[in-house]
Amino acid sequence: MTDGEIRELCNRFFDAYQDRRIDALAEIYAPDCSVWHNVFGRETTGAENLAALPKSYEGQRRRSYDDRTINTFEGGFVIQYTLAGVQHNGHRGALWICIVGLCRDGKITRIDEYMDSSKFAAWAGAGRKGREA
Amino acid sequence: MRRDSETLALCDRFFDAIEQKDFATVERCYAPEAIVWHSHDCLYQARESNLETLRDGMNRLKKMRYRNRRIHVFEGGFVQQHTLFVTHPDDFVGQMDVCFVAYTRDGMISRAYEYFDAGQIEKFLGPAGRGARVSREG
Numbered sequence: 001m002t003d004g005e006i007r008e009l010c011n012r013f014f015d016a017y018q019d020r021r022i023d024a025l026a027e028i029y030a031p032d033c034s035v036w037h038n039v040f041g042r043e044t045t046g047a048e049n050l051a052a053l054p055k056s057y058e059g060q061r062r063r064s065y066d067d068r069t070i071n072t073f074e075g076g077f078v079i080q081y082t083l084a085g086v087q088h089n090g091h092r093g094a095l096w097i098c099i100v101g102l103c104r105d106g107k108i109t110r111i112d113e114y115m116d117s118s119k120f121a122a123w124a125g126a127g128r129k130g131r132e133a
Numbered sequence: 134m135r136r137d138s139e140t141l142a143l144c145d146r147f148f149d150a151i152e153q154k155d156f157a158t159v160e161r162c163y164a165p166e167a168i169v170w171h172s173h174d175c176l177y178q179a180r181e182s183n184l185e186t187l188r189d190g191m192n193r194l195k196k197m198r199y200r201n202r203r204i205h206v207f208e209g210g211f212v213q214q215h216t217l218f219v220t221h222p223d224d225f226v227g228q229m230d231v232c233f234v235a236y237t238r239d240g241m242i243s244r245a246y247e248y249f250d251a252g253q254i255e256k257f258l259g260p261a262g263r264g265a266r267v268s269r270e271g
Contacts, residue, residue, distance in 0.1 A: 038230045038232075038249070071207035071212070073205040074205075078205065078232075080246060096175055097248070098234060098248040100214060112214060114230070114231075114232040114248035115248070116248075116251050117251075117252030118250070
């Protein structure tokens with residue numbers, strides 16, 4: 001894959017994630033795709049990752065994957081971005097995440113995700129009941 | 134034009150030097166304007182302050198080891214994923230999974246971003262570190 005193709009795949013992946021297009025994500029994951037999260041310290045399959053998404057999306061009214069800085073290398077990409085979320089009570093939170101993705105034949109074969117779980121409470125607005133001013 | 138081998142060499146030189154407590158080489162890996170961002174506070178740390186943090190770790194810790202290094206070179210930099218193992222003075226061995234994204238120029242690191250899970254800091258600092266941290270915060 002060329003640099004341009006990898007960059008386009010990366011953006012298509014995050015656009016689909018943002019738009020909750022699980023069907024599109026299923027097309028982007030290779031059949032043997034694996035997903036590793038630093039927070040959980042374990043690997044899941046692409047299928048398991050997709051199966052968990054509907055429940056995961058329930059948490060927020062809206063999510064956007066902003067400030068994307070994408071760099072491509074032979075067979076993959078690294079993306080640094082801000083995950084901005086609006087909770088159902090209007091609370092706005094953010095997480096700063098880095099993902100290393102490996103690609104083959106126009107699909108993603110592996111994802112390694114690095115985030116900071118100590119920011120989850122602030123992201124979710126734990127303890128907040130109403131919309132922030 | 135990419136010079137992947139030079140960037141790979143810089144990456145290895147930097148992390149090897151930390152392991153070997155070779156502070157002079159670590160210092161030479163940073164460009165004069167180098168800044169380092171960390172995901173736990175989302176702040177950029179200035180070169181001298183970051184070097185001081187590294188020097189302190191190199192002096193205080195018995196060992197620092199970067200294991201399972203996976204490096205990819207891109208135009209203008211590299212990303213390294215590793216597990217950092219540190220042996221504390223009380224022999225507790227802490228560990229942390231880290232993703233280090235570096236932007237380089239002229240064979241030096243100019244800007245770096247370090248991502249890790251501060252929610253697992255006790256796995257890294259151990260019981261003694263937890264006490265020290267609470268003490269500092271208190």
